Amino acid sequence: MTAGIGHNSGRVIEPGHSWRKHVWAKARKDLMPTLPVEIVRLRVKRAAQLGLPYKTYAGIRASSGHDLIGFMFSNNALHVLRDGQELPADRAAKLDALVDTARTGLGHRPVTPTHLAALPGIDRAFTAPRFSDSWSQMRDRMREIIISQGQPADRFVMIGDTAFEREWAEAAQMAGYLSARQFFR
Structure with a gap:
């Protein structure tokens, strides 16, 4: 029986394999x-100031081409689900440890920007896009927020807790998205 198209006929290493492997490794290293x-x-120091593992920081920096200046946190990521609720101690400690980093809160109803801005470790706060917004409305809302920060979107990372919040980062063309679990661990 003959092997079909695309099958390697059991040969794992063909003639010239080691040369191709060497050339490929050299090309990757040169890149x-x-x-x-x-x-x-x-x-490494900047990654520590941002509270990120170096590998995460380096990946975001490589993909955006810029250093990060701040984070945008959804109220879900902060575990603040209503006005009057305090920021959990682990979240407060992580925000407090950030150095030279903008910390912006984005709140959905019933959480108001006034409440988020009063939380320790949050510098500014805004009303988040609504769940009922179209993609273009969401994009426009996120652009308004970014413009008010006075910095390009690709200098911020979105910290969220839902797929919907990941879309905010994509719509705004931010540097990236990290789940609250990744960021606050």
């Missing part, structure tokens, strides 16, 4: 920039 040690140290 990766070689950073001076001092730059790497500065980036």
